[in-house]
Amino acid sequence: MFDFSGFASVNLETVIAAIALIGTAVAWLVDRYVLRRKRLVYRVQVDARIGVYPRADQTQRMVDVEVRHQGAVVPDPSIVLLRLDNAGGMDIDPHDMHGKVAFAFPDRKIVGLKVTEAYPQSLGEMLERRLAPANFVDTSKLVLPRIAINRGDHFKFLLVLSGTGTGVSHSGYLAGGSTGGGVYHEPRPRGPGRRTLLFGALSLVLVGALVAFFLVDVLRPPDDCSSGQLRVIGSTAVEPTMRELRTAYAAECTNADIVIAANGSRSGVRALADLGAQDAAQAAQQIAMSDGPAEGAPQLVGTPVAVVVFAVTVNRAADVTALTTTQLRDIYSGKFTNWKQLGGRDLPIRMVSRVGPDSGSRRVFREKVLAGDQELGISSDNCARDDDAVARYHRCEVGTTEELLTRVNEIDGAIGYAELGSARRFAQVSIVTIDQVASDTARVADRSYRFWEVEHAYTYKAPEPKSLTAAFLDYIGSAKARPVLERGGLVPCSDLTTGFCG
Incomplete structure (x- = not known):
């Protein structure tokens, strides 16, 4: 007889540790990518005094350095370079900015402001127009205009200030964020150190291995993959989403040959109906996506997929x-x-x-x-x-x-x-x-x-149960495809109240 008690103990502890680690990683991933919070991140890249300080000898009398603004000397000048990024998973709309998002410079006054870098460039031009001198000159606070900031957008403010104070603080509230109202300070403008990167990389590798071992990929298609050929036509509005769904399905079901050939909602429905009248076998290998219900095609069977x-x-x-x-x-x-x-x-x-x-x-x-x-x-x-x-x-x-x-x-x-x-x-x-x-x-x-509008998937008559048409149609409407639909801005019908999708 063998004693498995020690093995069972170690295995249980390993599983508990793995679950704890996975839970931490999943919580972060859910907060960052699934909940898709709105995050406006700012970094103070430069906060420094302006001046030349020679040694206390005769050279001091030979140097006359001063900063002037509109003809007047700026006492105790300093500069601040402030960078802002939409680092969240969603676009920030003007109405998301509640209570005015602002940045304060205690014991200092703003005497000049320039947008030095912006992506896209038109965003910087808009900020320059909105930030008229009357809005910030001789004040200690920079108020961000209520503007749309898309995911990945960023911009920088270069400010000249007068005063002896130091530091930058923020106020205001951003709807759709988490703790802190969706406005966050990132104190390390130069990025993480080598140890942080190494630890992070090793952690991701470990978590990835554990997730791969313990979890099932959310986009994994059914085990009973169907083979054959399928052509998806119709709506160009959902074409990117259909391509992503096709890729996810075909990655596992390698014998599935799916072609996306969007040609417009009504064109797709009409083409499927015409093909069915001429060649029912070929029509059985097509799905027509339509923005809204099709009209005048009683031989087609429609399935509401998403809004x-x-x-x-x-x-x-x-x-x-x-x-x-x-x-x-x-x-x-x-x-x-x-x-x-x-x-x-x-x-x-x-x-x-x-x-x-x-x-x-x-x-x-x-x-x-x-x-x-x-x-x-x-x-x-x-x-x-x-x-x-x-x-x-x-x-x-x-x-x-x-x-x-x-x-x-x-x-x-x-x-x-x-x-x-x-x-x-x-x-x-x-x-x-x-x-x-x-x-x-x-x-x-x-x-x-x-x-x-409700997106419908149309087939010529009801597809054969074991066909690729039926399998892919089931996959589109399944919970496994929900993340892809949501990324494309679609709301699965299963997530809405009864009667919403008809």
Whole structure:
């Protein structure tokens, strides 16, 4: 007989230690990436006196160093270089800044301010315009304007101050953060030391190994992988999400050949219906994604998958972050043609729209935002210039969501509409609030945000139970695919109240 008591004891202790370590790591990962808190991080990269201090001999009488501002000598001058980053998992909207986010410099007054670095550049230009001298000169506090700061954006302030004080403190509250109101001080501007990096790397390796041993990958498809060929067509709004789902599924089910070929919601539904009438076997290997329910195709079977959240997008150069439905209707009817009419910069409003009635996002925009009104005619083929020299408005059309967002991202004063998850990937695109409500999945759940639609997956008749079409359709609607849907700005129907998805 063998004595396994010692082995059992060691094994139990190892498991307990592993669970504790994994729990700590998972808690941090959940807080950072799953809860996706809003985090505005600031670092004081420089805080130093300005001056030349020669030795107390004859050279002192030969040196005359002083700092002047507007012709007057600045007593006890110093400089501060302050960097701010959106280091969280979500965009920061203007209405998230409660109580004014501000930075104080005790016993010192601000006499000069410059934005020295910003990503994207248009963000720095906006800050320069908003921070007029009357807002900060001869004060001891820098108040951050209420502006949109997208994920990954950062900027620096170089301040010249007068006074003998030292140090920087912050105040204000940022909605959507955790302890500290979402505004955090990062005291080490030069990054972690070698020991911290080494310890962190070893910890990540250990945690990764333990997680791989004890946990199941959340995106792992079912064990009964189906093989064959499948073509997913339809909505371009959810194309990036469908590609990510395809990659996750095919990584394990290597015999699954899935092609994503988005061509517009109505085009996809119509193509599937036409193919079914000609070749039912080929149609059985296709899924058509549609922004909203399909019409006039009784032979197709639709499955509600998720709510796709749409957003109105504006190029950052316009300096506009909030619009009302009335203002949007006036823009798309041609009443407003310049952003200065809406409190923005002196730039022409250039509408970038989707082509024709086959676009699901165009239909949703017309129904949910324009109250059924049609958009104006085309005045430009390339959006940046007008083909009609006497056009009183500026409007073009493009074929896909990616094209629309690319044009809005590149053209000063451009405006468009697109799926929220895709819009977040473009640095020069600002997602505006509509009637003071942000484009956010939480605002869809409480029905305060109206620009959304239910995404349907259509097949030609009911798919065969063991087919790749059925397996992938089940995977799209499963809890395993939820993280991918959420990253794309979609709300799974299973997360919403009964009747929400129809």
